[in-house]
Amino acid sequence: MTVTVRAAAKINLHLGVGPVRADGFHPLATVYQAVGLYDDVLVADAEEWVVTVTGEAHVALAEVPQDGSNIAIRAGRALAAHHSIDRAARIEIHKGIPVAGGLAGGSADAAATLLALDRLWSLGTTDEDLLRIAGELGSDVPFALLGGAAAGHGRGELVEPLEDHGAWWWVVVGNAVGLSTPAVYRHFDELTPAATDPVIPDSLVEALRNGDLELLAASVGNDLQEPALDLRADLRRTFADGAEAGALATLLSGSGPTVLLLCRDAAHAREIAGAMQAAGHEHCWAVPAPVAGAHVVSYD
Numbered sequence: 001m002t003v004t005v006r007a008a009a010k011i012n013l014h015l016g017v018g019p020v021r022a023d024g025f026h027p028l029a030t031v032y033q034a035v036g037l038y039d040d041v042l043v044a045d046a047e048e049w050v051v052t053v054t055g056e057a058h059v060a061l062a063e064v065p066q067d068g069s070n071i072a073i074r075a076g077r078a079l080a081a082h083h084s085i086d087r088a089a090r091i092e093i094h095k096g097i098p099v100a101g102g103l104a105g106g107s108a109d110a111a112a113t114l115l116a117l118d119r120l121w122s123l124g125t126t127d128e129d130l131l132r133i134a135g136e137l138g139s140d141v142p143f144a145l146l147g148g149a150a151a152g153h154g155r156g157e158l159v160e161p162l163e164d165h166g167a168w169w170w171v172v173v174g175n176a177v178g179l180s181t182p183a184v185y186r187h188f189d190e191l192t193p194a195a196t197d198p199v200i201p202d203s204l205v206e207a208l209r210n211g212d213l214e215l216l217a218a219s220v221g222n223d224l225q226e227p228a229l230d231l232r233a234d235l236r237r238t239f240a241d242g243a244e245a246g247a248l249a250t251l252l253s254g255s256g257p258t259v260l261l262l263c264r265d266a267a268h269a270r271e272i273a274g275a276m277q278a279a280g281h282e283h284c285w286a287v288p289a290p291v292a293g294a295h296v297v298s299y300d
């Protein structure tokens with residue numbers, strides 16, 4: 001028997017970053033939204049843990065580990081340990097989410113693996129326990145289980161669903177050259193020696209609740225944007241091209257290098273994606289949001 005689970009990429013509509021903590025993490029106040037770019041994860045019983053990774057043409061598969069360091073295997077082992085069971089699985093990941101793009105593709109795979117193995121092995125793990133195991137695997141993993149829109153605190157792992165009544169469209173502009181998340185945080189510390197405790201803007205929560213596009217455009221923001229642009233001057237052109245193409249807002253995705261362009265509707269998103277491709281940005285996707293969190297798509 002196999003179980004296949006689909007999990008979406010995330011973006012941060014707001015990413016507020018505070019001063020680095022003693023444990024090396026930064027306190028975050030973030031608003032997550034799940035967008036329509038997906039990885040699929042298939043699991044089946046096996047004698048030993050094994051992972052294989054395939055993907056769409058734009059995915060840098062060489063950067064994804066195919067051994068025990070793959071976060072999907074770490075997720076599987078964590079679930080087995082939680083239930084004190086000695087079982088293993090074969091995990092087949094098919095990636096549509098670009099790697100190291102600030103879209104939490106690895107976290108999506110971890111969340112998908114937790115859910116898939118819970119179903120394959122009929123474990124009946126509570127939502128609370130799944131979220132806790134997810135949070136220990138990585139800051140963005142709990143949100144990948146939830147999907148929709150959510151506030152994130154702590155390192156981002158403490159998630160609280162938010163009402164989101166919009167039917168949003170984004171153009172996601174990928175970048176062939178990845179950007180190291182720790183390097184961007186380090187540069188944030190250099191540029192922001194007096195960072196204060198981050199908060200989520202009320203206007204953003206209201207924009208989501210009311211599906212208010214203009215208010216959303218005015219409320220998005222990311223404290224990692226300036227440090228990332230400082231490290232990667234080429235991204236400034238992507239922002240300028242996005243604004244010229246008519247995006248209602250331009251935003252760095254997480255720690256980058258992916259850039260997000262807010263659009264009016266599906267037709268506008270397709271138009272902007274076309275303009276960006278014509279301007280030389282090869283990998284652009286027009287995607288809806290919010291979309292669902294990790295969910296089963298087939299039992300075979």
Ligand code: ATP
Pocket residue numbers: 063064065069070071072093098099100101102103104105106107109110181254255256
């Ligand atoms: P983060 O901000 O957590 O670095 P990201 O969205 O920028 O996330 P990911 O696509 O999650 O980037 O990949 C980050 C790194 O994690 C990769 O460079 C890769 O070495 C490692 N990794 C481990 N497992 C996976 C996986 N299943 N998919 C993608 N990357 C993985």
